Amino acid sequence: MSEPGKPIKVPQRPLAPSRILRPTVSRAGGGRDRASLVAKSYEMIAEGSKSFASASKLFDRGTRERVWLLYAWCRRCDDIADGQDLGGELGDQSDIADRVKAIRVLTKRALEGQPTADIAFDAFGQVAAECNLTMEMANDVIAGFELDARGWRPRTGRDLARYCYHVAGAVGVMMARIMGVRPEDEYTLARACDLGLAFQLANIARDMDEDDAAGRCYIPEEWLAEQDIEPGQLMKPHHRGEAADIARDLVLRMHRHQRAARLGTVRLPFRSRWAILAAANIYSEIGYEVDRRGKQAWDRRVVIPRIKKLQLITRAFAEALRNKPLPPDEMPEWELGDILIDVRMLGDIPEQEIKPLPDEE
Structure with a gap:
């Protein structure tokens, strides 16, 4: 009993139940059911990249599901950065810098095992936990979106190499890790990067007109100068011949990279080797078709017919069985x-080469 005249001490109680104050438990995939993540990821790849979806079914089940989880994140990041929906037309680019920042924040949260409220990022958190993918790997990919956000354009072929690494080669490295390639196997990882570079070079050659319409240009300024193409005039009718010559150079580089990439498949399990060779065949055919069309390459979008894809997948099966890929006549x-030296030591790009972000003006 308290003494007269003294205030009664009331025990302090928490303002909220303790369960609310506890930190969120870290769980792969943000706590989502893995099967639902896989199912949604497959829907995204089936809609966003029919060629890649076809090739991915050749993997064993475990690898196939992880490939889909990784693809979902890549596709979602690309759509957020470009204001697209599963790779459709480019949207409003006015706030792209803020969107890239959001990509980085959501990716970091996913890697920490926290829910993101976005199934594609939770999918990345799931596959990252299973295959030990890191934020450094993710940042290498996100840097490609950041270059686009800054209105960057390559001055030299070496600049283009860095860009292709960020948007595709780095994904190839993560794909290799998903297929079980160990970090110390630098040769196979380099060949996986080659395949990503080949894919991106094919994409650039095919999409030169679409990029031009969106105000983007991935052709190095030095290459344009060599062809006497004025700034902003690449896809004008009077430069179609020069554009075809540039596309041929891109396809030649693509050819060397995809041939080099095949050398790394020797060490992969059969199903993974078959899938990678099928993807290499299909994407290479895109580049070869651009080259075959010449000046008419951009009259209509290059698409590989279903029957042709089946032929290329069948050829890849025979190549996977033989498992004796021929090296390119000349390595890429x-x-x-060399690319990583630039990325790690030199940074992305000098400040004078980029447009200022809104908060830097």
């Missing part, structure tokens, strides 16, 4: 080791 000029 761009090597993963």
Whole structure:
């Protein structure tokens, strides 16, 4: 009993139940059911990239599901950055810098095992936990979106190599990790990067007109100068011949990278080897078709017919069984080791080469 005249001490009680104050438990996939993540990821790849979806079914089940989980994140990041829906037409680009920042924040949260309220990022958190993918790997990919956000354009072939690494080669490295390639196997990782570079070079050659319409240009300024193409005039009718010559150079580089990439498949399990060779065949055919069309390459979008894809997948099966890929006549000029020196030591790009972000003005 308290003494007269003294205030009664009331025990302090928490303002909210303790369960609310506890930190969120970290769980792969943000706590989502893995099967639902896989199912949604497959829907995204089936809609966003029919060629890749076809090739991915050749993997064993475990690898196939992880490939879909990784693809979902890549596709979602690309759509957020470009204001697209599963790779459709480019949307409003006015706030792209803020969107890239959001991509980085959501990716970091996913890697920490926290829910993101976005199934594609939760999918990345799931596959990252299973395959030990890191924020550094993710940042290498996100840097490609950031370059686009800054209105960057390559001055040299070496600049283009870095860009292709960020948007595709780095994904190839993560794909290799998903297929069980160990971090110390630098040769196979370099060949995986080659395949990503080949894919991106094919994409650039095919999409030169679409990029031009969106105000983007991935052709190095030095290459344009060599062809006497004035700024902003690449896809004008009077430069179609020069554009076709540039596309041929891109396809030649693509050819060397995809041939080099095949050398790394020797060490993969059969199903993974078959899938990678099928993807290499299909994407290479896109580049070869651009080259065959010449000046008419951009009259209509290059698409590989279903029957042709089946033929290329069948050819890949025979190649996977034989497992004796021939090296390219000449190894690619761009090597993963050299690119990483630029990325890690030199940074992305000098400040004078980029447009200022809104908060930097």
